[in-house]
Amino acid sequence: MSDQEPSPAVSISHLPRHVGRSVTLRGWVTHLRSSGKVRFLVLRDGSGLAQAVLVKGQVPEADFAAFDRLTLESSLVLEGLVRAEPRAPGGFEVQVTALTPVHLAQDYPIAPKEHGVGFLMDHRHLWLRSPRQQAILKVRDEISRACRDFFHARDFILIDTPILTPAACEGTTTLFETDYLGRGKAYLSQSGQLYLEAAAMALGRVYCFGPTFRAEKSKTRRHLMEFWMVEAEAAFFTLDDVMALAEDLVRTLVSRVLERQQPALAALERDTGPLEAVLAGPFPRLSYGEVLERLKDAGAELAWGEDLGGDEETLVSKMFDRPLLVHRYPLSCKAFYMEADPADPRLALCVDLLAPEGYGEIVGGSQRVADLDVLLGRIKDHNLPQEPFEWYLDLRRYGSAPHGGFGLGLERVVAWLCGLHHVREAIPFPRLLDRLYP
RNA sequence: UCCCCGGUAGCUCAGCAGGUAGAGCGGGUGGCUGUUAACCACUUGGUCGGCGGUUCGAAUCCGUCCCGGGGAGCCA
Structure with missing residues (x-):
């Protein structure tokens, strides 16, 4: 939010401690879902998974547009407000206020579905x-x-x-x-x-x-x-x-x-x-x-x-x-x-x-x-x-x-x-x- | 090293009494204000593992090689 005071970078496993505050998360996209003017992504940072939400109009237009370029396993930095949210996996969610892709991943070969052992190896x-x-x-x-x-x-x-x-x-x-x-x-x-x-x-x-x-x-x-x-x-x-x-x-x-x-x-x-x-x-x-x-x-x-x-x-x-x-x-x-x-x-x-x-x-x-x-x-x-x-x-x-x-x-x-x-x-x-x- | 099973789209597979290739997922485009492996519509996509043989014709039958999976022996 504030240009002078960027939110502290935290790990996803510590999200519950930051409810009500703005934080910075850094990680990789594991799921992307889009529903009209609401966009969801699940972020992985190694410590856990967190769902982030972007609502059109509540995020700078450039950041909202950045979501649509994201691909599975792209790396990114986002800032947002931590909320308790029963609908989110894990019970906590980040309401995004800024989203910055770090690298847009090419087509990721491993889909969230079954794969053969040979392919996975x-x-x-x-x-x-x-x-x-x-x-x-x-x-x-x-x-x-x-x-x-x-x-x-x-x-x-x-x-x-x-x-x-x-x-x-x-x-x-x-x-x-x-x-x-x-x-x-x-x-x-x-x-x-x-x-x-x-x-x-x-x-x-x-x-x-x-x-x-x-x-x-x-x-x-x-x-x-x-x-x-x-x-x-x-x-x-x-x-x-x-x-x-x-x-x-x-x-x-x-x-x-x-x-x-x-x-x-x-x-x-x-x-x-x-x-x-x-x-x-x-x-x-x-x-x-x-x-x-x-x-x-x-x-x-x-x-x-x-x-x-x-x-x-x-x-x-x-x-x-x-x-x-x-x-x-x-x-x-x-x-x-x-x-x-x-x-x-x-x-x-x-x-x-x-x-x-x-x-x-x-x-x-x-x-x-x-x-x-x-x-x-x-x-x-x-x-x-x-x-x-x-x-x-x-x-x-x-x-x-x-x-x-x-x-x-x-x-x-x-x-x-x-x-x-x-x-x-x-x-x-x-x-x-x-x-x-x- | 031995014994089984398999190799078809990026992935998972269907197609095999021989007639020239399909689905779902993924990718792309569009739609949707609370999604959960989201959903809906359209679309893209292949030297059918390689080589050789049989045949008018081979993904399909035969031979051979390569690769993968499962099991055995041996070990931690």
Whole structure:
């Protein structure tokens, strides 16, 4: 209104505080409606959506005309009076007094209607603007923060492990390969664990949180080529300590999201009942052997030594309404660094945490081999070269100690808590088999 | 890598006992003083994924390649 005193720029989420006052909003057009001499637009600024109204005669003619040039997703600045208005989505509305387009968008490809997944993935950079994708990204942010808060509250030190590595951490999975300036091959990290073990011998309790890369030709709703993992490692931790910490973390993440992201969960139409149930009591713990028995009773017999497949995991986890900890798998189907169970050397001191509702494995952890000779034997058994692991073997030469840890897949947790059908929506720009764009 | 399904307008799809292409939405124009994925009228819009074959004639049948979707294995 006044040229001398422009209205303060506010975010849409704060509109209720400004009822009766003039404010400036800046954002993007998500809906346009015109009805003769009344024009409506819905504006998005990242914090929320607000309806703005222009009435002919109450706005300078040039500003009113500017509305008619607006297109979906055009950016603009507007000034207006905030009113409580039951007819407006959200209950508040801005009566526009000035409207200034910043940029008029070209024909926006994403319409407010159904689109195929392929089309949306090709336009991922624009798809992020939709309410649903925004809600997912907010939940993801909440989970990331909660992870950091969780570990710092327990005196874990953040260690940034390298992404370019000289060799496989686990050897078995396929690695993304790159040329290291003519000095040989380097590989993108598939886990920070081995480096974290070194740091645990320095600092006791450590964790890392970063991207990891798996060049597997996996094509399922649970797999990404590039995903984010939180890994924890602690000296003198036993398998029981690892399980307790993993359970504690998952419980913390669920309660934190329920506590602080109700609007996002509502936008996603996530039924929070199953999430509340997670917090109702301790997570059930079953050994691999006990799982085999359960499977047999359910008519899905599995031979001892066989790894649990996706179907088996789903079947067992559906027997509980809380996440399930499955421990002590056969050593033969696990990684070389896992400690054997002294009570039964055929078993590994390891644990997988299976999320309910069919979301499957979200955590994998173990107690690590502490003895040098045992580790040397494992490296040999797994046909791994010893030389690249010399530094790792040193950890067993200079004050070796029992230790253990786990890794948690961020996108799988996001997908679970948001109730998504595929992890590709749980990360801003997913890297999938045959999909590297945008 | 294997097994299914699909590729027709900018988007979502219909058309397939072979006869030369349609709808809704979007875009454009006009109308409407309270719209809610607004509505009404008019209008624009296509090498029917590529290549090859059968045929008088192919979006439709056959072969092949490419791309996408779903599932499996493996994993977080």
